[in-house]
Amino acid sequence: MQAKVDKNNKQSERGFSLIETCIAMVVMMVAGLAVASLFVFSMQNNVGGSERALAMAVAQQQLERLRVVNFEDTSMNAGSSTTTVSSGGHSYTVVKTITDETNTNGSNKQLRKITITVTPVGGSRGSWTRSPVTLVSLRSTLASGIFTAQ
Numbered sequence: 001m002q003a004k005v006d007k008n009n010k011q012s013e014r015g016f017s018l019i020e021t022c023i024a025m026v027v028m029m030v031a032g033l034a035v036a037s038l039f040v041f042s043m044q045n046n047v048g049g050s051e052r053a054l055a056m057a058v059a060q061q062q063l064e065r066l067r068v069v070n071f072e073d074t075s076m077n078a079g080s081s082t083t084t085v086s087s088g089g090h091s092y093t094v095v096k097t098i099t100d101e102t103n104t105n106g107s108n109k110q111l112r113k114i115t116i117t118v119t120p121v122g123g124s125r126g127s128w129t130r131s132p133v134t135l136v137s138l139r140s141t142l143a144s145g146i147f148t149a150q
Contacts, residue, residue: 051120054088055133059118063135071141091121110141
């Protein structure tokens with residue numbers, strides 16, 4: 001009776017065949033490649049977010065420079081200018097546009113619209129990481145207007 005037990009145990013301990021092992025390895029390889037591509041995609045998104053955050057900081061810095069100057073300063077004249085700025089080891093193209101706001105009758109308000117657009121330059125990543133960041137602000141004079149209490 002002992003011999004029968006040994007024979008049954010050997011049949012239940014056969015293990016996997018070579019084909020079953022190969023199929024399992026292929027399934028694991030496909031899953032591993034999918035996870036690896038997700039890691040690459042995640043790293044690219046993190047780098048893109050970092051570049052956009054740096055571009056936002058550059059735009060904020062350029063806007064603060066215009067907030068400090070007097071309303072009648074020549075740097076606040078209506079017009080557009082383009083410069084290149086380096087920050088955090090990256091280069092950025094900065095487009096500064098200032099326009100005079102007008103009333104419905106065509107007269108100028110004592111109000112200027114400032115638009116700062118910052119675009120990262122170069123880079124080996126996809127074009128979506130080089131998308132521009134735009135800040136818009138309105139700036140007025142401290143001079144008395146028709147709506148102030150007399």
